[in-house]
Amino acid sequence: MECSFISKLSVEEFKHILRIAGKDIEGSKKSVVALSEVKGVGYNLSQVILQSLNINPYIRVGFLTDKELSDIENSIRNIGTIGVPNWFLNRRKDMDSGADIHLITSDLDFTKTNDIE
Known part of the structure; x- marks a missing residue:
């Protein structure tokens, strides 16, 4: 018996x-x-995004x-648009801007390095 989901793909x-x-x-x-x-x-943020x-x-x-x-890409880049609470973000009350933001990829590394220096 063939699965209907697999047959569509x-x-x-x-x-x-x-x-x-x-x-x-x-892709696998x-x-x-x-x-x-x-x-x-x-993992938790990815579940929230997909949900x-x-x-x-x-x-x-x-x-x-x-x-x-x-x-998915738009949701990752603009995490505030999907209704995630502020405590879920990785940079609350940024020292420079005072805003709650979520950084990804090299932006996260760069900001962390600048904070240490």
């Missing part, structure tokens, strides 16, 4: 390598795990559509 639509927020991710990983590979996005976008967290990330991927 063809092998031709599968993306083996994706780029999300500047990070190359294997589950979406919740794949998103947590982006620096600054943990807010109504995306199955256990689908292989290679089967996601281009629209879903762009929605």
Whole structure:
């Protein structure tokens, strides 16, 4: 018996390598795990992002559509738009701006290095 979900997805639509927020991710990983590979996005935040976008967290990330991927990327870059509480952000009350922000990838490294110096 063939699964109806798998029959809708063809092998031709599968993306083996994706780029999300500047990070190359294997398409064979589950979406919740794949998103947590982006620096600054943990497992819990990836679950919140996928839940807010109504995306199955256990689908292989290679089967996601281009629209879903762009929605995920926009949510990662603008984390405040999905209704995450302030305590969930990784930079509350920034020393320079005083705002609550969430940094990812090299921005997180750069800011952390500047704080130490």
